[in-house]
Amino acid sequence: MSDQPKTPLLDRIGSPADLRGLSVPELGRVADELRAETISAVSVTGGHLGAGLGVVELTVAIHAVFNTPRDKLIWDVGHQCYPHKILTGRRDRIRTLRAAGGLSGFTKRDESEYDPFGAAHSSTSISAGLGFAVARDLGAPGVGDVVCVIGDGSMSAGMAYEAMNNAGHMKERLFVILNDNEMSIAPPVGAMSKYLSRLYTGEPFQDLRAAAKEAVKFLPSPLQHGARRARELVKGMTVGGTLFEELGFSYIGPVDGHDMESLVSVLRVAKARGTGPILIHALTKKGKGYAPAEASDDKYHGVAKFDVVTGTQKKAPSNAPTYTKVFAQSLIREAERDERIVAVTAAMPEGTGLNLFAERFPSRCFDVGIAEQHAVTFCAGMAAAGMKPFCALYSTFLQRGYDQVVHDVAIQKLPVRFAIDRAGLVGADGPTHAGAFDIAFLACLPEIVVMAAADEAELVHMVATAAALDDRPSAFRFPRGEGVGVDMPERGVPLEIGRGxxxxxxxxxxxxxxxxxxxxxxxxxxxxxxxxxxxxxxxxxxxxxxxxxxxxxxxxxxxxxxxxxxxxxxxxxxxxxxxxxxxxxxxxxxxxxxxxxxxxxxxxxxxxxxxxxxxxxxxxxxxxxxxxxxxxxxxxxxx
Incomplete structure (x- = not known):
């Protein structure tokens, strides 16, 4: 197509093997062309944009240094994998992303040998990578080195630490690249984010820092603060005593994630010298290289089709309010009447509508990061203390906290209210995001109340019902997208429990x-x-x-x-x-x-x-x- 970018060097890349004979400056030019191609493709298809733009150089460098697909590259979540797909023989289909019969928006095992492990939910990469590494050492054919790329947002989930603890104990050769862009979908929250903000360096791999120009003076100004933030921490700690090293990982960083020379140097030396598990800390910018995405990286995490020049997204006009907005507005009205109502989400304030609740009640809204298990038990604790918590999660993400729903909420009959968004089939994100199972796994629990909204007016009443129900857990589910256009009540009225x-x-x-x-x-x-x-x-x-x-x-x-x-x-x-x-x-x-x-x-x-x-x-x-x-x-x- 004539409006597609000119990419003469990228046009020569049929597979990652074609990168391995290029010089570092040539790899830099490939990255520039790859970024332009990614922007162009997503402008046609919609999808996840900002995360992929932030890892363009990292993607090129990994494939240039490691021998994929024998060396296994595992992307956490997978919404940053579009540049990876372009480089791994799928460029001719990249404009079918997320469409029927087209490329998945995430990594998918049956799509390519370069996708060794499917993803879509966060914090799984290190566990899966360790599985590959152990299988390799037990003689599994076709498995070389293992590289896991995980974002700072995903590192807030307990599963990542469970995997790192196990990997450090086993001392398996494993490369974990921490993609630290200070953003997940929303701004990251919690102690891990603050820790990464302070982290500077440690003793191991001092020679690597020199080889990779990791000293502060070599970082461009937008990234220098990311390295300087650690001086306070270093003053009061034993040299080399970072959290990652305490877990058994050799720590390298921070590295400028957009400097091809630094990335290639670090990866080559780490690959040549590494023995046990190694964590490489790369500082990146979400939306890098596309001004609208850099200026509003949360709004460009996931996008509709858009105009490349202006960045304007081509969203269809709304005929009715979305279920998510109806939920948020209804919850705000209930909270105005009851100061015990609080709201909790797990790194999805905008996706669940709780950004609106947070604007109205900032001290009563909590984003716990990508930590659904914690979110559920956190709500259980507040409920036990007499508060009225609403735990707002997508159906597919509530699955991750099911044990806590059973043991910490249901058995104790605590009145946690589960607001289950994205119920049913959700479209382009496919089966990994479908809200298919919550009715079955909730309705089997004794004494829980499980509701489903037939339309947006019913959702208003179900929010009121959950707010009024204070002697047992409850859940109400609603789909993605716009309502059906029914007349809306001024305020919700609690429904009679168990009456259709x-x-x-x-x-x-x-x-x-x-x-x-x-x-x-x-x-x-x-x-x-x-x-x-x-x-x-x-x-x-x-x-x-x-x-x-x-x-x-x-x-x-x-x-x-x-x-x-x-x-x-x-x-x-x-x-x-x-x-x-x-x-x-x-x-x-x-x-x-x-x-x-x-x-x-x-x-x-x-x-x-x-x-x-x-x-x-x-x-x-x-x-x-x-x-x-x-x-x-x-x-x-x-x-």
Whole structure:
């Protein structure tokens, strides 16, 4: 395409092997062209931009020094891997990023031999890398050196420390590159961030610092403060006694992550001399080389399609408020009336809407960093002390804190309120970010209240319900994106626990919806009405506790029941089926079907198309009703 950047040197790179014969200045030019190509590609596809731009030089240097794919390069999270994909034989498909049938937005094992380990959730790289290193030393073929790249935000998660502690103990040869850009998705928080800000140097690898020009005077001014910040720490500590060295790692740094000569020098010497685990601390700039991203690196972490010249993102006009914003505004209104309400998120203040809550109540909003386990138990502690914590997490990230949900919240019946965003299928981020399993893994817990919002107005009421419920844990789930455009209440009204609602009284078949598929149900019913079929439609509202009275009435008055939910097998439909079986309803001939996400991981596409693959759109619901009616008629004739 004529508007694509000119990249004469990058055009010669078919695989990382082509980098290894280039001089350092040539590698620098490859990096410049790679950055331009990344910007151009993401402007067409949308996706994660800032993180990838910050590791362009690092990506080139690693592939130039290490013998990938035999040497394993593992990217933590993976949202910074677009430059890596361009260099590893996928440039011709880079403008299919995150599209149906296209490249994944993360590393993916079945996409390329250069992606030895899939990622999308943070803090996994060191554990996986140590696994590769141990397998190598036990004779696994095709495994050389192992390089893990992990960001300072990801280092706040306990899993990273568990892995480093184990690696230091085992003394395996392993290279961990700490990509310190002082940003994860939001500004990093916590003691680790402050520690990295103070860290300067230690005794090990003094010769490497000289070889890599790591002294402060060699760093450009934007990075010099990142090295100077450590002098206070060094004054009061034993030389070489950094946290990383205490964990058994040799520490090298800080290194200018945008200086190709420094990076190549450090990596070459570390590779030649390293024995046990080594941590290389690289200072980088998120969004490096693209002015709009540098100026607003949090806003350019993930972007829609955008204009390269201006940086303006091409977002579709909004027709209704997003569920996330409705949640945040509703929580603010509840907090204005109740000073015990507090809010907690794990490094996703904007993604969960809690940035708005923090603006209104800065002392009552807590971002704990990428530490979902801690977030849950932190909330449990506040609840035990009489506060009303709302723990706002994406469904897929709540999975990481499940043990804490069980042991620290549910067993103790502590009133932690889980606000579960991104429920159901989420689109371009694909299966790693789908909110598929929370209904199943929460509704099995004794006495928890599990709700799902059918629309944005229902979400307002569910926030109020959770705020009022103070004797047990509760959860309410809602999807990504805009609401359906219903009239909004001025304030939320607590719902009666375990009570659903009937929207349409019909006959023959009852559709019992749990969550945001209700809009598709209503479309299906409209189409069915034109065919003379008029099913009953009910909104369950609660998966735990179930509305027994409503479900048993529907079973008594209809030949068949269909449940539908934006969740996996084992969720709401299974709870309903268990109730009906225990009550002996099936013995009386009731026909039952459950529409759930298939027993598979649905690949990236638009949410609408993903739900079509799942068989859960209006046309699928209509077909399910007609099919069940046919079965009921056959059964009636046989009877």
């Amino acid at each position: 609602r009937v929207l349409i009284e019909g006959q023959g078949v009852a559709i019992l919806s749990f969550g945001a598929r209700l809009a598709e149900v209503l479309k299906a019913v409209e189409s069915l009405g034109a065919k003379g079929v008029h099913p009953t439609v009910a909104d369950a509202r609660f998966a735990k506790p179930l509305d027994r009275e409503l479900i048993l009435r529907l079973a008594k008055e209809h030949a068949g029941i269909i449940t539908i939910e934006e969740g996996s097998i084992g969720g709401f439909g299974s709870q309903v089926a268990h109730l009906l079986a225990e009550e002996g309803v099936f013995d009386r001939g009731l026909k039952f079907r459950s529409m759930v996400l298939p027993d598979d991981f649905i690949q990236q596409d638009s949410p609408e198309k993903m739900y079509a693959v799942a068989g859960m759109n209006a046309a699928d619901i209509e077909a399910k009703v007609l099919g069940l009616m046919d079965v009921a008629r056959v059964g009636a004739r046989r009877a």
